[in-house]
Amino acid sequence: MGTTFHGPSPWPHITRAIRTRGARYAAIGYLGQDAPELLPLRAGDVLVVNASKAAIRAHATSPAALAYYVNKGVRVLSSPTLHAKVIVTSRRAVIGSANASENSALADDAVVITDDPDIIASVRTFIDGLDEITEVDQVFIDDATREWEIGRAVPLPGVTGRVRTETDFLPTPVTRMFVKHAVDYEPSLTEQHMLDEHRSRQRTTAGPAVKYQLESLRLDRTSAVRRGDVIVSVDDGWIYPPAVVVSDPMKIPRSGGAVLYFLRIRTDLSPLPLAEAEKVLTDLGHPGSRLRTDHYVRSPSLRTALLGLWDL
Missing domain, CATH: 3.10.590 (ph1033 like fold)
Known part of the structure; x- marks a missing residue:
């Protein structure tokens, strides 16, 4: 396969590239409610997402999407400082700007997909090294649902400035x-x-x-x-x-x-x-x-x- 570039509508290429056997590891900044259609993960996969209060209140990450993945057996983790969008399988790495959301599917996003083993290893190391990690479970989702209902009140880290995370x-x-x-x-x-x-x-x-x-x-x-x-x-x-x-x-x-x-x-x-x-x-x-x-x-x-x- 080598290394290929895909834009401005990369999601069909991403979805196709990650349909492989074995565990997939994704670190995607934000998840829309339609994320499961774009990012088809299954039991045994790992998903790190920014599900901080700021992201939930801004409706950038959907509690419904979190619940879908958890119920599928995906290990879902939240990192309040995450802004990257990378995915890695045993055979490929995806690196780019695309969140798993309808907004991203309509925007001009771009990714690089590669089978370079050094890059695959580096992306996996990056995901495993993410900090400030919280396990997303039913209690977390219940709390996120309440935050979602509050509305668009808090700025997003990496978009309108970094917010303190210790108060989470x-x-x-x-x-x-x-x-x-x-x-x-x-x-x-x-x-x-x-x-x-x-x-x-x-x-x-x-x-x-x-x-x-x-x-x-x-x-x-x-x-x-x-x-x-x-x-x-x-x-x-x-x-x-x-x-x-x-x-x-x-x-x-x-x-x-x-x-x-x-x-x-x-x-x-x-x-x-x-x-x-x-x-x-x-x-x-x-x-x-x-x-x-x-x-x-x-x-x-x-x-x-x-x-x-x-x-x-």
């Missing part, structure tokens, strides 16, 4: 924080079913390393915790990094009133020894941090100090 994790400012005692327990069959329904179906490690992932929080009764709150969990020896509540409470059937929340955590943050954390907080003027009891953290300075344990 923690709310700004953090005004509601809870300390919760972590308890190990074995989920019931009902709870495990709920977890499986809402978490990603793909458990492969292909593609970039995930920086954010979901954990669950089970509370024996309904509490004041709500979506957007920050949870700091502790046990007898450790304090765990802050997690953000990303779901409404879900009642657990036949549990006596228990509820389940989903939390988003950063995988690059590690737990700290509880005694050391208490000493640091005492030195910062918080001798009564009450880390060994469940409570709502009312003090803004204590909230800041707790986040500061992980330089957040």
